[in-house]
Amino acid sequence: MKASFVSKIVSASLVAIALFFVTPFSSHANNDKGKVTAISEDQLSVQYTGSDDNSVMFRVKFQNTTAQKFSLIIKNDVGDVVYQDQFNTADFNKAVHILKDGEFKKATFIIRVGNQQIEQRFVINRNTEVVENVVVTKL
Numbered sequence: 001m002k003a004s005f006v007s008k009i010v011s012a013s014l015v016a017i018a019l020f021f022v023t024p025f026s027s028h029a030n031n032d033k034g035k036v037t038a039i040s041e042d043q044l045s046v047q048y049t050g051s052d053d054n055s056v057m058f059r060v061k062f063q064n065t066t067a068q069k070f071s072l073i074i075k076n077d078v079g080d081v082v083y084q085d086q087f088n089t090a091d092f093n094k095a096v097h098i099l100k101d102g103e104f105k106k107a108t109f110i111i112r113v114g115n116q117q118i119e120q121r122f123v124i125n126r127n128t129e130v131v132e133n134v135v136v137t138k139l
Helices: 002-027
Strands: 042-049 053-061 068-073 081-087 093-100 106-113 115-123
Touching: 042 106, 053 068, 053 106, 068 093, 068 115, 081 093
Parallel strands: none
Antiparallel strands: 042 053, 053 093, 068 081, 068 106, 106 115
8 A cells, every 4th residue: 555655656746847847848839929020111012003083092012921910000191090900911912092081181101010110101182173175166
């Protein structure tokens, strides 16, 4: 009976020692999961693509090679956030339509990854011209 008790203590001690040595290694196994990779200006492309009666259109592309989570933020000329969403797409490509509003004279496009951000700014000038063609014919 005493031998059985001693073997249980030895078994429990071996399990405790094994857990002591294995736990530190397993707790650091995925320490890169939340790591943020540095971003640079050349990863972001924002291009004016045209306009229609109601909006000004842009194409936003972000080369997110590590597919890490990022935010696309668009601000107006007074700094108000008019659009914000999160993505984790590797080759991000989105068409953005900004409504033609009399107060929307500047657009700032921001890509934010962690505490890093890239900005591109645009000034929106709209000129409306009325062209009247008059044709007079003799009767």
